Amino acid sequence: MATAEDTQEVTREIFTNIFNNDFDGLQKIYAKNIDLSPDILDEHGMTPLQHASYKGNEQIVRWLLARGADVNSGKHKYQYSALHFGALSGNPRVCSLLLAAGAKSELANSVGRTASQMGAFVGNHNCVGVISNYVPVEEVSCFAVPESVHSDPVISVELVQPIHKFIMMTNIHPVKVALDIPPVFLVEDNPTKVYKVLHSLSEREIQKQLEANEVMAFKFHYLSCILIEIAKYYNEKQSDSKEFFIKKVLKSEKNYLEQFLKDCIRMFPYRDCTIFRQVKTIFQH
Structure with missing residues (x-):
């Protein structure tokens, strides 16, 4: 003993x-x-x-x-x-x-x-x-479960891990975000599905009862804007939509990046948020 x-x-x-x-x-x-x-x-x-x-x-x-x-x-x-x-x-x-x-x-x-x-x-x-930037994987996997027996899930199970990894990135420079978008996000109707998840996650952060996380809400919105922008080029049959987007950003073609970011801010639906006023003020100077 x-x-x-x-x-x-x-x-x-x-x-x-x-x-x-x-x-x-x-x-x-x-x-x-x-x-x-x-x-x-x-x-x-x-x-x-x-x-x-x-x-x-x-x-x-x-x-x-x-x-x-x-x-x-x-x-x-x-x-x-x-x-x-x-x-x-x-x-x-x-x-x-x-x-x-x-x-x-x-x-x-x-x-x-x-x-x-x-x-x-x-x-x-x-x-x-x-x-x-941590998000429990359950907050994404719930979108792979049908809400009822008469409905389909928002995303397939195969998209859960790629989306979870994507939303937890800490370097959100548009070039880095573009490079980290998995190819599966851009095929068939996946851009729309992933966008719905990002939009819902953004809304969820704003509506948290105890403490809204405005920064994360805007981050999800921002990621969705880049995804949809790249998906647009993909639908326009660009040979490499991610590369096309990156070149436009790096070349600052006709102030492309500045205009893209302004449009991203303008489309953020939660205008009463502090984060909205802060980023709007930055681009007004």
């Missing part, structure tokens, strides 16, 4: 292995102690997942999550979550893993800072971008 001293020694070994990024050593300890919880605590109330997140070790984070580690453990004495530590690590992939596992981005530490705010404070803007 394990003594208290034995348990303390095992605990120390676990956190030492995580500190040293020793994944093999960590696995061996858990293999020898099959009943050991993935949520054991150190003297500060930190779990192995929080330690691994702070180290930015994607492999260990993924493994601990698979073992059922509590992604929102709140026993740290300063109330830092695993996502707080992930944002501090500077590894955006770790932040993505935590968010996909259900990490709550709105949780604040003892000084009232969220994970995104802590990431920004230390200059890890790539992590901030991932957290700020």
Whole structure:
């Protein structure tokens, strides 16, 4: 029977292995102690997942999550979550893993800072971008389910993952967006279907009861504008509609980009939003 001293020694070994990024050593300890919880605590109330997140070790984070580690453990004495530590690590992939596992981005530490705010404070803007742009895949997959037995789903199941990846991009320069549009978005009636999803997601962000996310609402609208613009060239039988759009943007042909962006702003339906007034003001100067 394990003594208290034995348990303390095992605990120390676990956190030492995580500190040293020793994944093999960590696995061996858990293999020898099959009943050991993935949520054991150190003297500060930190779990192995929080330690691994702070180290930015994607492999260990993924493994601990698979073992059922509590992604929102709140026993740290300063109330830092695993996502707080992930944002501090500077590894955006770790932040993505935590968010996909259900990490709550709105949780604040003892000084009232969220994970995104802590990431920004230390200059890890790539992590901030991932957290700020994260959308649960369920918010897209619901469009692949018919609303009733007498209706068809808005999109096919095959479009769920490409759309989910598309809406979570953090670099939204029009050229980057164009390059990242999957070819499947442009075939048959898929442009219209994807547009409907983006429009619905934008509307959903505005109508959130607790706190509307105007920035995300405008982002979805903006992405839909680029998609439809490229789809228009595709329908006009351009040899490569994405390349055609990119060339027009880069060459600034007849102020093409400026006019496109102005039209995009003008078509945003939520005129009372702060984000609408801000972007409109920018293009008036």
